[in-house]
Amino acid sequence: MRKVLFIFGVLNDSDIDWMARAGARRSIRQQEVLIQEGVATDAIVLVLQGRMAVSVAGAGEIAQVGAGDFVGEMSLVDSALPSATVAAKVESVALFLDKQMLLRKLAADNAFASRFYRALAILLSDRLRATERRMAYGEQDSGLGDETTRLKDELDPAVLDQVSIAGERFDRLLKLVEHVAMKDARS
Incomplete structure (x- = not known):
């Protein structure tokens, strides 16, 4: 859930609404x-529930990502082909944001672009x-470990101010995405 704080502490409610409407659950x-x-x-892809393994040819699994984490964002930022494979470790749910639609939104809405790129x-x-921690100290941090053992100062103080609202925004996104999916299933 730590990743949720990064992303949803920076985005605002209208950003969440747009993502829920524009994405495909x-x-x-x-x-x-x-x-x-x-x-x-x-x-x-925004992982809504579950856990994904990130692996690289020749190295195997290098990380895991979970709820509130984006995957595929590096190729959005620099247009290079994906540098890793991402596969579900468990049954999961994700929100897929079409890259071209997202790029159009980023180009048309400077405020959204600023918040979105800052979150990324x-x-x-x-x-x-x-x-760096894994390389320097040999830690085996999957990215989903005990978040309470990490130092408090690892989070940006501006993000810390938004902790409770970030969790509320992620919950709101989950509900909105579910509502849109149910509405689409009925039509």
Whole structure:
């Protein structure tokens, strides 16, 4: 849930509403591949429930991501092909945001773009720091470990101010996505 704080502490309610409306909710089977290393993807994926394994050819599983985490965001930022494969470790649910639709929204809405890219920057910074810790100290941090053992100052103070609202926003997104999915199923 730590990732939720990064993303939803920066985004606002209208951003959450747009993502819920624009995204496609999908159930993911265990071991289903969402992103294949070296193969272009047309979506950025927000994990709503479950857990995903991130693996790299020749190295195996290098990390795990869970609820509130984006995957496929690096290819959105730099347009390079995915550098890792992402597959569900358990039955999961994810919100797929079409990359072209998201890029159009980012180009048309500067305020949203600022918040969205800031959220991604904070998320990517956290991942880089976790990688540095593993390399420097040999820690085996899957990214889903005991978050209470991490230092308080690892979170941006501006994000800390938004902790409770971030959790509420993520819960709101879950409800909105479920509502949209039920509405679509009826039509």
